[in-house]
Amino acid sequence: MRHTDFAPLYRSTVGFDRLFSLLGQVSAADQSAPTYPPYNIERTGENAYRITVAVAGFAENELTLETKENTLTIKGTKEVAGEAEPKSEVLYQGIAARAFERRFQLADHVHVSGASLVNGLLHVDLVREIPEAQKPRRIEIASGSAKTIEAKQAA
Known part of the structure; x- marks a missing residue:
C-alpha cells in the first residue's frame, strides 16, 4: 500500500x-x-453493532474480552488437555486450536453492551451512546427589538 x-x-x-x-x-x-480467527462486523440498529468471531473449539473460560482506551481486545487461549483423557493420534487437524488475539478500534462513545457464545460463534454487542452534552440542541434566536428594550431599561 x-x-x-x-x-x-x-x-x-x-x-x-x-x-x-x-x-x-x-x-x-x-x-x-492475521486472518485467524475469521470475524464479521454488522450493524444491527441505528446505534448498535455486533462483532461475530468464529471460535470453534473454545469454551467460555478460554476466551477473554477487554476494553481499554477505545480498543476491544478478544483473546483465546486453549487449555492443555489433562492426563485423564485418553491420548489419540490426530490424522488430520483442520480445526485450529491455537491461541489468538484480535483487536478492534472502537469509535468514541461506543461501548460493549454484552457478549455471548453460541454454536462456536462469539457475539459481541456494541452500542454507541452519545452523551446529552454532545447531542445537537436547538438554540432559540431572540428578536433584536427585545434586546433593545432591555438595554434602554437598564440605562
Whole structure:
C-alpha cells in the first residue's frame, strides 16, 4: 500500500489529529495481517453493532474480552488437555486450536453492551451512546427589538 501524507490537512483542521493517526495506521496496514480467527462486523440498529468471531473449539473460560482506551481486545487461549483423557493420534487437524488475539478500534462513545457464545460463534454487542452534552440542541434566536428594550431599561 502507498503512504498517505496528511500534513496539509493539519494546517486547516483542529482536533482531528487522532483521526488522521488512525487513517495513517490503516493505510500502513500490511497484507500479512492475521486472518485467524475469521470475524464479521454488522450493524444491527441505528446505534448498535455486533462483532461475530468464529471460535470453534473454545469454551467460555478460554476466551477473554477487554476494553481499554477505545480498543476491544478478544483473546483465546486453549487449555492443555489433562492426563485423564485418553491420548489419540490426530490424522488430520483442520480445526485450529491455537491461541489468538484480535483487536478492534472502537469509535468514541461506543461501548460493549454484552457478549455471548453460541454454536462456536462469539457475539459481541456494541452500542454507541452519545452523551446529552454532545447531542445537537436547538438554540432559540431572540428578536433584536427585545434586546433593545432591555438595554434602554437598564440605562
